[in-house]
Amino acid sequence: MPSTESEFDDESTYCLMYVGRSTFQIDQTCGNRLERLGDEGFDVHVLAAEDGGRDALEERGIDVRPLPITHGPGRVASLAASFVIMQSYFIEHEPLLVHGTGGVLAWVTAVAADRVDTPGIFATVEDHVWDPEGLDLGETRARLWAPGRIQELEESLGEFLSGTMERGVAAMYRSLGELCDKYLVSNESDYRQLRERDLVPAPKLEYQAGGDGVDLDSFDPESDEFPSVDEAREELGVPEDWDRVLGYRGPIRADRDGLGLLDIIDAVASARPGVGWFISPERRADEGMVERLRRRAERGQLRVVPAKDRPRYFRTLDLYVEPRRRPGHSPQVKEAAAMSVPSVATRTPATAEAIEDGETGWLVDTASSDAVADQVVRISGAPKMLKNAGIRARARARERFNARYIDEQILRLYDSVLSERLASPGESKPVDSPDMNQQSDD
Numbered sequence: 173m174p175s176t177e178s179e180f181d182d183e184s185t186y187c188l189m190y191v192g193r194s195t196f197q198i199d200q201t202c203g204n205r206l207e208r209l210g211d212e213g214f215d216v217h218v219l220a221a222e223d224g225g226r227d228a229l230e231e232r233g234i235d236v237r238p239l240p241i242t243h244g245p246g247r248v249a250s251l252a253a254s255f256v257i258m259q260s261y262f263i264e265h266e267p268l269l270v271h272g273t274g275g276v277l278a279w280v281t282a283v284a285a286d287r288v289d290t291p292g293i294f295a296t297v298e299d300h301v302w303d304p305e306g307l308d309l310g311e312t313r314a315r316l317w318a319p320g321r322i323q324e325l326e327e328s329l330g331e332f333l334s335g336t337m338e339r340g341v342a343a344m345y346r347s348l349g350e351l352c353d354k355y356l357v358s359n360e361s362d363y364r365q366l367r368e369r370d371l372v373p374a375p376k377l378e379y380q381a382g383g384d385g386v387d388l389d390s391f392d393p394e395s396d397e398f399p400s401v402d403e404a405r406e407e408l409g410v411p412e413d414w415d416r417v418l419g420y421r422g423p424i425r426a427d428r429d430g431l432g433l434l435d436i437i438d439a440v441a442s443a444r445p446g447v448g449w450f451i452s453p454e455r456r457a458d459e460g461m462v463e464r465l466r467r468r469a470e471r472g473q474l475r476v477v478p479a480k481d482r483p484r485y486f487r488t489l490d491l492y493v494e495p496r497r498r499p500g501h502s503p504q505v506k507e508a509a510a511m512s513v514p515s516v517a518t519r520t521p522a523t524a525e526a527i528e529d530g531e532t533g534w535l536v537d538t539a540s541s542d543a544v545a546d547q548v549v550r551i552s553g554a555p556k557m558l559k560n561a562g563i564r565a566r567a568r569a570r571e572r573f574n575a576r577y578i579d580e581q582i583l584r585l586y587d588s589v590l591s592e593r594l595a596s597p598g599e600s601k602p603v604d605s606p607d608m609n610q611q612s613d614d
Contacts, residue, residue: 186214187217188270189270190202198220204579207234217236220236221239237257237261254277269293269294270284272352275297294354297355297356300362342369345366355372356379356582358380363379382506383501385575399484399487404484408477409475413472417449418450419450419513420452421454429495432497436541441473449474505523509527518535518538518544519535533561
């Protein structure tokens with residue numbers, strides 16, 4: 173693709189849009205990439221729910237429009253509103269390339285972009301659902317008088333809806349694969365299943381090992397400018413009676429495995445009184461859950477700390493714990509690894525991609541909180557094992573999770589798609605777009 177001058181006039185800038193559920197997440201995982209795109213001739217826009225990342229993105233020179241995406245009962249309505257907003261915004265700005273992230277939202281984004289004839293459409297999906305469980309109707313009063321008949325009805329209805337949901341989900345993935353130019357996944361399991369089920373055309377499917385990766389320049393425990401473990405712990409105020417520091421950073425919500433996290437904290441406190449936790453709430457948090465954390469903080473089990481400086485936060489830890497059972501990416505495990513901190517995590521496609529079980533961390537095959545707690549208790553009592561696993565985790569992060577290399581790969585994909593689409597027959601006005609692989613100043 174032709175290179176352009178480093179300075180662009182108004183007629184030579186090109187609109188690119190990223191769409192996702194979280195401004196915070198987009199800034200943390202893609203901020204450097206989007207800033208580089210802005211430096212290389214793109215007018216970069218982000219459409220996402222505002223949950224703490226808007227200011228940081230705007231400081232990078234990125235235009236942000238909040239989407240009204242909710243996580244509660246109004247989620248369907250909010251997705252519909254987001255669809256209308258996206259389509260009108262795309263019509264107004266005529267983007268050269270749209271990149272949508274997240275299962276249903278990626279599909280809605282691709283549909284909107286396709287309707288306004290966007291030259292390049294990308295999708296990143298990191299939370300595939302392959303086998304929806306049957307509908308759980310719960311306990312019913314009718315069981316008191318007709319338990320056999322009601323149970324039979326529930327089972328048949330559950331089987332019917334489960335099959336219908338699975339077919340619907342597969343159809344969504346297939347249509348997304350048809351709409352977009354490139355369909356990106358970040359773990360081998362999803363890549364294999366998409367191929368085996370023939371849901372996405374092979375030329376469009378891209379496996380991005382490491383997802384969005386980690387900025388290893390920022391997460392560098394070997395840097396002379398970085399504090400030692402003791403210095404970082406003093407800065408964040410680790411109590412003197414803690415001989416091990418565990419950590420969790422992420423959503424603190426009852427419907428997002430928050431109750432399981434509390435059970436793990438209590439079990440570890442009972443078995444190993446000298447072990448404490450640094451809990452860093454991220455994005456939206458339930459007030460009730462935060463109050464429960466405060467009570468445990470009063471008992472000396474944990475401290476609730478901000479993690480604005482994420483490298484320093486991970487520097488304080490001996491072990492990171494990821495109890496999430498839901499699918500989806502897990503940047504915290506990779507960031508911990510970059511700081512030489514191993515993890516204990518429930519096995520999901522994302523954590524299995526990030527952790528080499530028994531070498532750079534430990535995977536728990538059951539979703540039971542007790543099983544995760546048992547593993548944490550065992551590992552937290554083995555300092556040599558923790559240190560060696562941390563060394564191997566850092567080496568793996570350098571090899572697989574380098575965001576700089578991953579960004580280069582994604583930008584080359586942008587180049588290849590735009591070169592082909594903008595020069596293809598039927599386009600009313602072929603355009604030269606910026607060469608996104610020219611080296612930036614830094």
